[in-house]
Amino acid sequence: MAKRIDVKDLDIYYGDFKAVEGVTMTVEPRSVTAFIGPSGCGKSTVLRTLNRMHEVIPGGRVEGSVMLDDQDLYASSMDPVAVRRTVGMVFQRPNPFPTMSIRDNVAAGLRLNGVKKKSVLDEVVEQSLRGANLWTEVKDRLDKPGAGLSGGQQQRLCIARAIAVNPQVLLMDEPCSALDPISTLAIEDLINDLKSEYTIVIVTHNMQQAARVSDQTAFFNLKATGEPGRLVEIGETQRIFSNPTEKATEDYISGRFG
Amino acid sequence: MSSAQVDHAAAPPAAGVPTPSAFGEKSGGRAVKDVTARVVMWLAFGIAVVPLVWILGSTLVKGGHMLVDSVWWTNSQSGITSRRVGGGAVHAIQGTLIQAAVTAAMSVPVGVLTAVYLVEYGRGRLARTVSFMVDILTGIPSIVAGLFIYALWVTTLGFQRVAFAVTLALAMLMIPTIVRSTEEMLKLVPNELREASYALGVPKWKTIMKIVVPTAFSGIVTGVLLGLARVMGETAPLIILGPYTKVIATDLFDGLMATLPTMINQDRTEALQPALDRVWGASLTLILLVFMLNLLGRFVGRFSKVKG
Amino acid sequence: MTGRSTVDEDPRHPLGGDRASTGRLGDRIFGGLATTSGILIVVLVTLVGVFLLWQAVPSLLKNEANFLLSREWSPSGANPRFGILELAWGTLITSVIAMIIAVPLGVAVALFITQYAPPWLSKPAASTIDLLAAVPSIVYGFWGLNIAGQYFQPVLSGIDGALGWLPVFEDQGTSAKSTLAFAGMILAIMILPIVTAISREVFAQVPTTHKEGALALGATRWEMIRVAVLPYGKPGVISAAMLGLGRALGETLAVLILLSTLSANADWSFSIFNGGSTFASRIAQGAGEFDTPQKTGAYIAAGLVLFVVTFVVNATARIVIDRRKAFTE
Numbered sequence: 001m002a003k004r005i006d007v008k009d010l011d012i013y014y015g016d017f018k019a020v021e022g023v024t025m026t027v028e029p030r031s032v033t034a035f036i037g038p039s040g041c042g043k044s045t046v047l048r049t050l051n052r053m054h055e056v057i058p059g060g061r062v063e064g065s066v067m068l069d070d071q072d073l074y075a076s077s078m079d080p081v082a083v084r085r086t087v088g089m090v091f092q093r094p095n096p097f098p099t100m101s102i103r104d105n106v107a108a109g110l111r112l113n114g115v116k117k118k119s120v121l122d123e124v125v126e127q128s129l130r131g132a133n134l135w136t137e138v139k140d141r142l143d144k145p146g147a148g149l150s151g152g153q154q155q156r157l158c159i160a161r162a163i164a165v166n167p168q169v170l171l172m173d174e175p176c177s178a179l180d181p182i183s184t185l186a187i188e189d190l191i192n193d194l195k196s197e198y199t200i201v202i203v204t205h206n207m208q209q210a211a212r213v214s215d216q217t218a219f220f221n222l223k224a225t226g227e228p229g230r231l232v233e234i235g236e237t238q239r240i241f242s243n244p245t246e247k248a249t250e251d252y253i254s255g256r257f258g
Numbered sequence: 259m260s261s262a263q264v265d266h267a268a269a270p271p272a273a274g275v276p277t278p279s280a281f282g283e284k285s286g287g288r289a290v291k292d293v294t295a296r297v298v299m300w301l302a303f304g305i306a307v308v309p310l311v312w313i314l315g316s317t318l319v320k321g322g323h324m325l326v327d328s329v330w331w332t333n334s335q336s337g338i339t340s341r342r343v344g345g346g347a348v349h350a351i352q353g354t355l356i357q358a359a360v361t362a363a364m365s366v367p368v369g370v371l372t373a374v375y376l377v378e379y380g381r382g383r384l385a386r387t388v389s390f391m392v393d394i395l396t397g398i399p400s401i402v403a404g405l406f407i408y409a410l411w412v413t414t415l416g417f418q419r420v421a422f423a424v425t426l427a428l429a430m431l432m433i434p435t436i437v438r439s440t441e442e443m444l445k446l447v448p449n450e451l452r453e454a455s456y457a458l459g460v461p462k463w464k465t466i467m468k469i470v471v472p473t474a475f476s477g478i479v480t481g482v483l484l485g486l487a488r489v490m491g492e493t494a495p496l497i498i499l500g501p502y503t504k505v506i507a508t509d510l511f512d513g514l515m516a517t518l519p520t521m522i523n524q525d526r527t528e529a530l531q532p533a534l535d536r537v538w539g540a541s542l543t544l545i546l547l548v549f550m551l552n553l554l555g556r557f558v559g560r561f562s563k564v565k566g
Numbered sequence: 567m568t569g570r571s572t573v574d575e576d577p578r579h580p581l582g583g584d585r586a587s588t589g590r591l592g593d594r595i596f597g598g599l600a601t602t603s604g605i606l607i608v609v610l611v612t613l614v615g616v617f618l619l620w621q622a623v624p625s626l627l628k629n630e631a632n633f634l635l636s637r638e639w640s641p642s643g644a645n646p647r648f649g650i651l652e653l654a655w656g657t658l659i660t661s662v663i664a665m666i667i668a669v670p671l672g673v674a675v676a677l678f679i680t681q682y683a684p685p686w687l688s689k690p691a692a693s694t695i696d697l698l699a700a701v702p703s704i705v706y707g708f709w710g711l712n713i714a715g716q717y718f719q720p721v722l723s724g725i726d727g728a729l730g731w732l733p734v735f736e737d738q739g740t741s742a743k744s745t746l747a748f749a750g751m752i753l754a755i756m757i758l759p760i761v762t763a764i765s766r767e768v769f770a771q772v773p774t775t776h777k778e779g780a781l782a783l784g785a786t787r788w789e790m791i792r793v794a795v796l797p798y799g800k801p802g803v804i805s806a807a808m809l810g811l812g813r814a815l816g817e818t819l820a821v822l823i824l825l826s827t828l829s830a831n832a833d834w835s836f837s838i839f840n841g842g843s844t845f846a847s848r849i850a851q852g853a854g855e856f857d858t859p860q861k862t863g864a865y866i867a868a869g870l871v872l873f874v875v876t877f878v879v880n881a882t883a884r885i886v887i888d889r890r891k892a893f894t895e
Contacts, residue, residue, distance in 0.1 A: 081456075313709050
C-alpha cells in the first residue's frame with residue numbers, strides 16, 4: 001500500500017519568484033518524515049508539491065521530478081486530481097465541511113468521487129473513524145455537524161476524512177499548531193499508529209514533536225533573506241538531533257535562531 | 259441617549275496629570291457642539307422614518323379594506339368599470355407572481371454562474387471586463403432596460419408586446435444584483451474548504467458545486483429573494499412592454515397579462531372612488547408582497563454558514 | 567449588492583490556479599458554462615448600447631431641430647423636430663434637489679446607525695431604512711400626488727414669499743405637488759436607502775484604532791467623527807452619492823406621476839417651482855404611442871442619452887471606490 005517518494009532537483013516557483021531550490025530526498029514507505037526549519041523557508045511549499053496542491057495557487061509551478069514508486073507525479077499525462085486521491089493531506093487548521101454531518105464529512109471524498117452504495121460508505125466511515133481514534137467518541141452522533149466537535153476532534157475527523165479515500169501517502173501541514181497539548185498528544189499517538197500503513201510526511205514547528213514522532217528529519221533553511229529556501233540536510237532523526245553535519249542545523253536545533 | 263454618554267467620560271487625561279487635551283479643554287463650546295451633533299443625528303433618523311411610516315400608514319388606511327374582502331383574492335376585474343365597486347386583484351397578483359418566477363428562473367442560473375466565474379475562474383482582462391459590465395448593468399435605469407428589450411423584441415424581431423418580453427427586461431435588472439450578492443457570499447467561503455476538497459482528489463467543478471456553493475447557499479438565496487423583491491415593484495419596463503388587461507391570463511407568449519404595478523398605473527388618474535380604492539388596494543398588496551420577500555430573505559440569511 | 571467588485575486586488579481572492587482542475591470533461595463543461603455567463607453579460611451591455619444607437623440614428627438624421635439644444639418634441643410626421651434640452655434640465659434639477667436632500671440626510675442617518683444608536687437599535691434602524699427601498703416607485707408617485715403633495719403648498723408659498731425675487735424660486739403658478747422641487751424631494755426619499763446603506767458600510771469599517779486614537783486624545787464623540795470617521799469614509803460617501811445620483815437620474819414612475827408637463831409654447835423658466843419632464847418620464851409617456859420606427863427612434867435617442875449619462879456616473883462611482891481600495895488594502 002504505502003509508497004516511496006523520490007524527489008529530485010526540485011525547484012518551486014510562485015510566478016517568477018523562485019521559492020525553493022534544488023530539493024533532493026527520499027522518503028521510505030511506512031515511515032514518518034518530519035520537515036523542520038524557520039518560518040518562510042519553504043517546508044510547507046515542498047510538502048504541497050508532493051500532492052500537486054502547490055498548483056492550485058495562481059502562478060504556482062515546479063521544475064524537477066517527484067516520483068511515487070515508479071510513477072512521475074509531474075508527467076504530462078498525470079492528472080493532478082488523481083495524484084491528490086493517492087496522496088492525502090491534513091491541514092494546519094481543522095477544516096471540516098460546515099454543511100456536512102460527521103458521517104458525510106468522512107464519506108465526502110468517496111461520495112464526491114462517485115461512490116454511492118450506502119453499505120460501502122458506512123463501512124468506510126467506521127473504519128476511517130476507528131483509524132483516526134475517533135470512533136468511540138462520535139459513534140452515537142454521526143449525524144451531528146462536524147463543526148460541533150472540539151478542535152482536536154475536528155482535526156482527527158479531518159484525518160479520518162483523508163484516510164477514507166485510501167491514500168498511499170499522508171501529508172500533514174503543522175497538524176497540531178492550532179491544538180492544545182492533550183489533543184496534540186492524541187494526534188501524535190495516532191501518527192504512530194498510522195505509520196504501519198502509510199508513508200507520512202509532517203511539517204512541524206515543534207522540534208520535540210519532530211523528535212517524538214519521526215524516523216527521519218529534514219531541515220530546511222533560507223540561504224539569505226530574499227533567496228530561495230533549500231534543503232540543508234536530511235537524515236535519521238536521532239542523528240540530526242544529536243549529531244548534525246551542518247552548522248546551521250545545529251544552531252537551529254539548539255535554539256540559536258529561528 | 260444616556261448610554262452613549264459613557265464613552266468620552268473615559269477620554270480625559272488620567273492620573274491627575276494636568277495635560278491639556280490635544281483638542282483643548284472641554285469648554286462649553288465643544289460640549290455644545292457635541293450635544294448638537296448628537297441631536298442632529300437622532301433627528302435625521304427620525305426624519306428618515308417619517309415617509310416610511312406615512313406611506314405605509316396611508317396605504318393601509320386607504321387600501322386595507324379592499325384586502326379584507328375575500329373577493330379581492332378570488333376575482334379579476336373582468337367586466338368591472340371604474341364606476342362600479344367590486345372585482346378583485348387575482349389576475350394582477352397572479353401575473354406578478356408568474357413574471358417574477360420566470361424572471362428568477364432566467365436570472366438565477368446566469369447570475370450565480372457569473373459570480374462563480376468571477377470568484378472561482380476569472381483572471382485578468384476578461385474578468386475585469388465582466389466585473390465592470392456587471393456594475394454598468396447594476397446602474398442601467400429600468401426604463402432603458404425596457405426600451406432596449408422593446409428595440410430588440412418588437413422593433414427588430416417583430417414580435418408582440420407580451421409578458422415574456424417583460425421578464426427579459428426584468429431579468430436584466432435582476433441579474434446584476436444576484437451576481438454581486440452571490441459574489442460576496444462565495445468570497446466568504448474559506449479557502450481551507452476548497453483546499454480540503456482538492457486534497458481529497460475532488461475535481462474543481464465538484465468542489466464548487468458540492469462544497470463551495472452549498473456552504474454559501476443561504477446567503478445566495480437571500481440575495482435572490484432581495485433581488486426578486488426589487489424587480490417585483492418595477493413598473494417602467496412594464497409600461498413599455500406589458501400593457502394591462504382586466505382578465506386572468508397565463509400565456510407568456512400570447513396576449514396581455516396584468517400585473518400589480520400596471521393595475522395601479524391603469525387607474526391612478528381616475529377620479530372615481532371605486533377606481534381609487536383599487537389603486538390603493540393594489541399598492542398595499544404589492545408592498546406586502548415585496549416586504550414579505552424582503553423579510554423571508556433576511557430570515558434565510560440568518561442560517562448562513564459563512565459570516566461577513 | 568452595493569456595486570462593489572474585486573477581482574485582482576483582493577488578497578483573500580480564492581484559489582483557482584489553472585491546475586486546480588484538469589481537462590476533465592466535467593471541469594471543461596462547468597468552467598465553460600461559468601465563463602459563458604460572464605461573457606453573456608459583456609455582450610448584453612454592449613448590445614444595449616449598439617441597439618439603442620442603431621435605432622436612434624435614422625430618426626436623428628431626419629430630425630430638423632437641434633437634438634441637444636431644442637425644446638421641441640414632435641417626433642412624428644414628415645418634418646420631425648425634437649430636442650432634449652427640456653428633458654436634460656428637468657432630469658438635472660430633480661436629481662440635484664434629490665442629492666442636496668438625500669446625501670446629508672443619508673450620511674447623518676448612517677452616522678446615527680454606526681456611531682450614535684444604542685446597540686439594540688442599530689440593526690432594526692438599518693433594516694427600517696432599507697425598507698424604504700422596498701416601496702415600489704409607482705407607490706411613491708401616487709402617494710406623493712394624492713397624500714403628501716398638499717403639504718408642500720405652504721412650503722412653496724413660504725419660499726416664494728421670501729426668495730421669490732430669485733428666478734430659481736419664482737412661483738410659476740404650477741400646483742406645488744407637480745413641481746420639479748417636489749418631484750426632487752420624493753426622489754430624495756427613494757435614493758436615501760442607497761446613500762445610507764453604502765455610507766453605513768464604510769463608516770462601520772473605520773478601524774477601531776483610529777477612533778480610539780481620537781478619543782484617547784480627549785476628543786468628544788463629534789470631534790472623533792470629524793477627525794477619524796468622516797475622512798476615512800469620504801470616498802465611500804462620494805461613491806454612495808454617485809450611485810444614488812445614478813438611480814435618481816433614471817427614476818421613472820414617481821416623476822411621471824408627479825410632474826405636470828409644460829405646454830409646447832411655454833416660456834423658458836429656471837424656476838424649480840415649474841413643471842417639466844425628465845428623460846425617463848418623457849419616454850414612459852410616449853410608451854403607448856410607439857407606432858412608427860421614426861417616432862420610436864426619437865424616444866430611443868432620449869433613452870440612449872440617459873444610458874450614457876448613467877453609465878458615466880456609475881463608472882465614476884466605481885473608479886472612486888477602487889481608488890479607496892488601493893489606499894486601504
